[in-house]
Amino acid sequence: MSGRRPAADARLTVDWTACEGRGVCAELLPEVLTTDPWGYPLPAGPGPDGTPRPWPRRDGLPVAPASVADARRAVRMCPRLALRLEEDARRRA
Amino acid sequence: MTLLPPAPAPTGALLLLPTPAPRLADHVARLGPVPLPAADAVLDVVRAGGLRGRGGAWRSTAAKMDAVRARAARARAARPGRAPLVAANAAEGEPASGKDAALATASPHLVLDGLQLAARAVGAEHAVVHGHPGPALDALAAAAAERAPHDPVPVRLVAVPRAYVAGQETAVARAAEGGPALPRPRPRDGAPAEVAGAPALVLNVETLARLALTVRGLPAPGPLVTVSAPDLPPRALELRPGARVRDALAAADADLPGRTRAVLVGGYAGTWLTADAALDRELSPEGLAPVGASPGAGVLLAATTGTCVLATTAAVVRYLADSSARQCGPCWRGLPHLAGLVEELAAGRGGPEGLARLREAVGLVVGRGACAHPDGAASTVASALAAVPDDVAAHLAGRCAEVRP
Ligand code: SF4
Ligand code: SF4
Numbered sequence: 001m002s003g004r005r006p007a008a009d010a011r012l013t014v015d016w017t018a019c020e021g022r023g024v025c026a027e028l029l030p031e032v033l034t035t036d037p038w039g040y041p042l043p044a045g046p047g048p049d050g051t052p053r054p055w056p057r058r059d060g061l062p063v064a065p066a067s068v069a070d071a072r073r074a075v076r077m078c079p080r081l082a083l084r085l086e087e088d089a090r091r092r093a
Numbered sequence: 094m095t096l097l098p099p100a101p102a103p104t105g106a107l108l109l110l111p112t113p114a115p116r117l118a119d120h121v122a123r124l125g126p127v128p129l130p131a132a133d134a135v136l137d138v139v140r141a142g143g144l145r146g147r148g149g150a151w152r153s154t155a156a157k158m159d160a161v162r163a164r165a166a167r168a169r170a171a172r173p174g175r176a177p178l179v180a181a182n183a184a185e186g187e188p189a190s191g192k193d194a195a196l197a198t199a200s201p202h203l204v205l206d207g208l209q210l211a212a213r214a215v216g217a218e219h220a221v222v223h224g225h226p227g228p229a230l231d232a233l234a235a236a237a238a239e240r241a242p243h244d245p246v247p248v249r250l251v252a253v254p255r256a257y258v259a260g261q262e263t264a265v266a267r268a269a270e271g272g273p274a275l276p277r278p279r280p281r282d283g284a285p286a287e288v289a290g291a292p293a294l295v296l297n298v299e300t301l302a303r304l305a306l307t308v309r310g311l312p313a314p315g316p317l318v319t320v321s322a323p324d325l326p327p328r329a330l331e332l333r334p335g336a337r338v339r340d341a342l343a344a345a346d347a348d349l350p351g352r353t354r355a356v357l358v359g360g361y362a363g364t365w366l367t368a369d370a371a372l373d374r375e376l377s378p379e380g381l382a383p384v385g386a387s388p389g390a391g392v393l394l395a396a397t398t399g400t401c402v403l404a405t406t407a408a409v410v411r412y413l414a415d416s417s418a419r420q421c422g423p424c425w426r427g428l429p430h431l432a433g434l435v436e437e438l439a440a441g442r443g444g445p446e447g448l449a450r451l452r453e454a455v456g457l458v459v460g461r462g463a464c465a466h467p468d469g470a471a472s473t474v475a476s477a478l479a480a481v482p483d484d485v486a487a488h489l490a491g492r493c494a495e496v497r498p
Contacts, residue, residue, distance in 0.1 A: 015278045016421030017463050036457050038426045051453050055460035057468065 010068050010087045011060030014041060018082035025083055028074040031067050060086060108314040109302055110199045110331045114232065117239045120202040127206035128308055129245065135214040135308065142307040147317070148182060148260065148297030149360065149390040151378050154304070157294060161215045161285045164292040175291040176218040178269060179211045179246075183224030183233060183298045184253060184260030187360045188327075188412065190392045192317045193298050195329035197229035200302055201236035205248065207301025210308055212246040215294050220248045223265045223274075223295075225255040233298075257361075257416030261464050262286045262295045269293065275418045276464035297390075316376045318391040320345035322353070323400050332376070339372040341393055354495070355396045355480055359389030361409045362469020365402060365480040385476070401496045402484055403439040406477040410435050413470040423461035428470055430454055435474060441491040448489060452478075 012032065021039035034044045036052070043061055047053035055061060063071045063085065075083045115123060130138075140155040165177040181204055185193040197204055208220050222237065224230040230252060237248045253259050253274035261276040266286035268274040285292040296304075299317055307313065315334040318341045321327040330344045338356060342349040356371045357363050364386035366374075374380045378387050396402045414428035434451040437443035443451075455474050458467035478485055487494040 014461075015463070016423060016461060017278055019422060021422045036423065036427070037430075038422055040422045040426075040461065042457070042461075047456055049452065050449075052456035054456055057460035057462075057465070 010063040010065075010071060010085055012063050012071055013060040013084045013086065014055075015080075015082045015084070016040075018080045019078075020080050020082075022079060024077055024079060025074040028077060029067065029070050032061065032063055032071065033074075060084075107331045108306060108311065109196055109203070109299070109317055110329065112199065114199045115202065117202055117236070124203075124306075124309060124311070127209060127305060129209060129213055130308070132214050132216060135210055138308050139214065139304065142313070144300065144304060144307060145378075146297055147299035147303070147390065151387065154296065154300060157285070157296075158211070158214050161292045161294045164285050164287075165215060168291050172290065175289075177215050177291050178266075178288045178293045179208060179215065179217040179220045180251075180265050180269060180293060180295045181205070181208045181220070181222045181233070181298050181301055182260055182262075182265055182295050183222060183229055184265070184274070185225070185390075186255065186257035186260050186416070187390060187392060188257075189319060189321050189357075189360055189394050190390050191319045191327045192329040192391055194227070194229040196302060196317060197224070197298050198232045201232045202240065203302040203305045204233065204298045205236055205240060205244070205301075206305035207296070207298075207303070208248065209244055209246055210304050211294055211296055211301060215292075217246060217294065220246050221251045221265075221269050222248060223251045223253065223260075223268060225259070226252045256418075257413070258418050258464060258466055261466075262293075263464070265295045266293045275420060276466075278463040299391075316341070316388065316391055318376065318388075318393055320349075320393045320395070322346070322349060322395040322397050323405075324397070325349070325395075336376050337372065337380070338374050338376055338393060341376060342372075342395055349395060349397070352397045353395040354398060354400065355402050357394040357396070357405070357409070357473065358386040358392075360392035360394075360469075361413055361473065362466070363387075363389055363392065363394075363473055363476075365406070365473065365476040367480050370480075399495060401439060401493050402477055402481045403435070403488055404493070404496070406473060407432065407435040407439040409473055410470050413466065413473075417466065418464075421462040421467075423458055424467045427454065427458040427461070428467060431458060431470060431474065438485070438488055439493075441488050441493060444489055448485070 023035045023039045026033040026035045033041045036042045043053035144154040145151045168175045222233050259274040263277045263286045264274045266288045269288045315332040319327045328345045339350045353368045370384045411432040414432040417425045419425040431454040455471045459471045
């Protein structure tokens with residue numbers, strides 16, 4: 001995918017059956033992801049009452065336009081090809 | 094769990110749990126042959142009847158049929174000859190549920206009528222019955238053999254080992270392909286499961302039985318539930334329409350409502366409610382939504398006087414952790430971690446710090462699996478903490494007010 005495509009409303013999903021928790025994604029995308037105690041990706045930033053931010057299972061994790069290029073890179077670099085970025089230009093209109 | 098004999102009638106004639114289970118000739122004499130109208134007519138009736146999935150999700154059956162039809166049209170355009178599959182889902186992995194087994198044993202022909210109607214609605218050319226070996230699957234197999242000469246769509250049996258997640262829709266699809274009955278990821282929640290490139294319509298056996306009654310123009314039966322308590326093994330009951338949680342408990346045991354402290358509503362992956370919050374709620378998604386619960390697959394687990402809600406929760410979460418299909422890291426690592434922390438709390442160890450770690454562990458599993466299994470465990474734990482704050486406080490002080498006064 002071209003990195004020059006206009007940044008749109010993008011959402012990150014993980015194939016949890018494939019992910020092995022090496023944490024490459026969190027290193028490449030620190031503004032969006034951190035890791036849990038086992039190394040699996042977790043939404044960055046504090047959630048309610050200091051608990052982890054829940055992962056939005058239904059729609060995927062929103063990625064801000066400024067982070068979309070990094071997110072595309074994380075998708076390419078994931079050693080297990082477990083990440084998917086859904087970019088939907090229509091949602092912007 | 095053990096399969097249940099159909100429970101005695103609480104009121105009037107039972108549509109879903111008749112005794113004895115009718116053979117094909119009695120079934121047809123009682124209800125008439127199943128009408129098989131055109132696909133659109135089936136869909137219209139389903140839509141008008143507001144039929145929803147009774148496997149626990151309560152999704153609109155018409156919406157599910159629409160999605161399968163749309164996907165099937167696309168699959169056919171890409172590869173002609175690919176017809177969708179329909180599946181009757183009799184896999185009831187939930188240990189506290191027995192209503193599907195009771196229904197399939199008592200009304201196998203009603204279920205198979207529904208299966209033919211569902212096949213008609215989406216243009217399926219083959220059907221499977223998916224379930225665990227046992228009396229319910231035996232009843233469905235015998236009924237399917239008995240009616241094979243009349244059924245337009247052939248029915249195949251898929252027996253899978255008993256497991257908590259074996260009834261997930263994608264697990265049903267995988268087993269139909271000859272694979273293991275384990276969930277697999279799908280692009281988006283709500284997209285139909287697929288079997289060999291064609292969409293699959295997977296419907297719970299109770300949903301199918303209700304479909305067969307709706308198309309015949311018969312009144313919708315009341316809720317079908319399974320009630321259990323520490324001293325009461327799971328019992329399947331057909332209730333009158335509009336029944337409340339109290340009615341369900343009383344139908345299982347007349348003095349159960351009076352000695353119930355809290356109810357786990359919806360099953361192991363459910364919501365704890367205090368008796369005050371639960372008893373007078375109608376047993377429907379609308380009736381339970383205001384208190385943050387859903388009937389799920391119609392499971393009610395009562396915690397009676399002298400039962401520790403937190404200890405019950407610990408046992409439930411340990412069971413769910415052991416039931417992880419071990420495909421997704423946050424599920425198979427996160428659930429045992431969560432179970433351990435609930436056990437600590439229930440044992441009166443851990444203190445406030447343990448409770449904080451427990452709340453964190455709940456957040457760690459939410460939304461992070463190929464199926465909703467981890468979310469169910471999170472819901473049960475979070476709702477227990479919210480429903481019995483006094484019990485939690487007592488346990489933080491190292492004692493259980495209920496069991497060890
Ligand atoms: S890089 Fe891929 S395999 Fe590694 S933690 Fe992230 S999603 Fe999982
Ligand atoms: S979330 Fe758990 S139960 Fe569901 S597929 Fe993944 S490992 Fe299996």
